[in-house]
Amino acid sequence: MAVLKLHGTPFSTAAMRALAALYEKELDFELVPVDMKAGQHKSEAFLALNPFGQVPAMEDGDLKLFESRAITGYIAHEYASKGTQLVSPDPKKMAILSVWMEVEAHQFDPHAGKLCFEHVFKKMFGMTTDPAVVEELEGKLGKVMDVYEARLTVSKYMSGDCFGLADLHHLPALHYLQGTSSKKLFDSRPHVCAWVADITARPAWGKVIALHKS
Amino acid sequence: MATPVKVYGPPMSTAVSRVLACLLEKDVNFQLIPVDMSKGEHKKPDYLKIQPFGQVPSFQDESISLFESRAICRYVLEKYANQGNKRLYSTNPLEKASIEQWVEAEGQSFNPPSSALVFQLAFAPRMKLKQDMGVIKQSEEKLNKVLDVYEQRLGESRFLAGDEFTLADLSHLPNTQYLVSVTDKGEMFTKRKNVGRWWSEISGRDSWKKVVDLQKPQPPKSA
Numbered sequence: 001m002a003v004l005k006l007h008g009t010p011f012s013t014a015a016m017r018a019l020a021a022l023y024e025k026e027l028d029f030e031l032v033p034v035d036m037k038a039g040q041h042k043s044e045a046f047l048a049l050n051p052f053g054q055v056p057a058m059e060d061g062d063l064k065l066f067e068s069r070a071i072t073g074y075i076a077h078e079y080a081s082k083g084t085q086l087v088s089p090d091p092k093k094m095a096i097l098s099v100w101m102e103v104e105a106h107q108f109d110p111h112a113g114k115l116c117f118e119h120v121f122k123k124m125f126g127m128t129t130d131p132a133v134v135e136e137l138e139g140k141l142g143k144v145m146d147v148y149e150a151r152l153t154v155s156k157y158m159s160g161d162c163f164g165l166a167d168l169h170h171l172p173a174l175h176y177l178q179g180t181s182s183k184k185l186f187d188s189r190p191h192v193c194a195w196v197a198d199i200t201a202r203p204a205w206g207k208v209i210a211l212h213k214s
Numbered sequence: 215m216a217t218p219v220k221v222y223g224p225p226m227s228t229a230v231s232r233v234l235a236c237l238l239e240k241d242v243n244f245q246l247i248p249v250d251m252s253k254g255e256h257k258k259p260d261y262l263k264i265q266p267f268g269q270v271p272s273f274q275d276e277s278i279s280l281f282e283s284r285a286i287c288r289y290v291l292e293k294y295a296n297q298g299n300k301r302l303y304s305t306n307p308l309e310k311a312s313i314e315q316w317v318e319a320e321g322q323s324f325n326p327p328s329s330a331l332v333f334q335l336a337f338a339p340r341m342k343l344k345q346d347m348g349v350i351k352q353s354e355e356k357l358n359k360v361l362d363v364y365e366q367r368l369g370e371s372r373f374l375a376g377d378e379f380t381l382a383d384l385s386h387l388p389n390t391q392y393l394v395s396v397t398d399k400g401e402m403f404t405k406r407k408n409v410g411r412w413w414s415e416i417s418g419r420d421s422w423k424k425v426v427d428l429q430k431p432q433p434p435k436s437a
Binding site: 065067092110151 | 266267277278280281282284285288289292293307308310311312314315317318319321322323326360363366367
């Protein structure tokens with residue numbers, strides 16, 4: 001029986017974020033499905049794992065954790081010696097990594113997440129994409145991408161020379177948006193485009209996407 | 215004495231005040247450098263060099279330049295781990311994970327609706343901008359749901375991450391301060407028994423009282 005369990009659905013961007021970290025660290029874990037259509041994420045049993053009723057939630061032995069970025073941070077530090085190095089033991093490098101993780105959470109994700117909802121999740125729920133909302137969100141995300149283009153011109157990855165959590169946290173939204181008309185936001189900026197191509201090609205990420213087919 | 219660290223931005227900014235609270239808790243000397251946002255100073259090329267999104271705060275010490283208030287706080291807590299309030303963060307993996315979980319909850323669930331309310335109710339009137347009643351209603355509904363979760367949590371635990379006041383609680387101070395002191399939404403916190411008790415305790419800390427003082431209009435300096 002696996003000690004590490006991730007509760008969620010592999011289609012949720014937040015769950016995919018945690019799954020990416022688990023695969024990068026080459027950890028043994030069990031993905032425990034949560035049937036969101038049936039409202040399982042609002043059941044008493046699930047609320048005991050995440051009182052906000054959101055996926056994912058993680059169990060590692062007795063430790064219970066929610067919030068995907070807290071889960072990835074825990075995994076990256078606790079299993080530092082396994083798989084890909086996702087954080088840095090150097091305090092200054094860790095501080096820079098922390099800056100760009102916050103950027104993903106507060107500058108990128110608010111717009112990218114809503115764009116994913118308009119393009120992808122609305123369709124899954126039988127609703128129609130609102131083109132005016134898409135245009136507004138693309139405008140906002142475009143400004144963020146301008147900063148990213150400047151950053152990635154001087155830095156191979158978000159926080160420096162190596163792939164880390166700051167890059168990983170972007171993968172789910174990037175994956176979904178690459179399949180929509182909004183991909184032009186990335187394609188039109190050469191350094192962003194190269195970075196997206198690089199990080200989405202990682203084998204660990206391929207394993208997350210493979211879950212969509214099973 | 216160590217060179218004071220530099221914090222750029224007005225203390226009335228919620229994100230700036232988050233950093234100030236942390237520095238005061240850790241007894242770190244700082245220099246608060248004004249950024250005149252009414253004159254667009256935060257969007258000028260010189261400022262954009264240290265904060266490419268044109269927002270406050272940004273932070274500099276002798277070795278590094280940073281932005282994003284929660285990242286600045288984490289750096290300060292790590293660098294000055296051995297001074298001031300040592301229980302604000304933890305190197306113990308389980309304690310650290312719990313703190314980070316609630317810092318993320320603040321950033322992802324609490325901050326969006328509460329900062330929308332702070333902007334609509336505290337800043338928009340001052341800036342003579344029209345309030346959006348739809349946003350106010352939606353944000354209040356969302357924030358109520360979040361505070362229901364907090365009410366339950368704070369019935370099980372003195373502070374969000376456990377028995378100690380940590381970065382997770384500190385992160386909530388800025389937005390809540392505005393909502394409680396200058397809007398009619400303070401009741402959302404004070405009418406809930408556990409949240410009310412928690413707010414009273416965390417806002418009563420000396421460090422936070424100093425931040426609130428810094429947020430008051432300062433008398434003009436004499437020549």
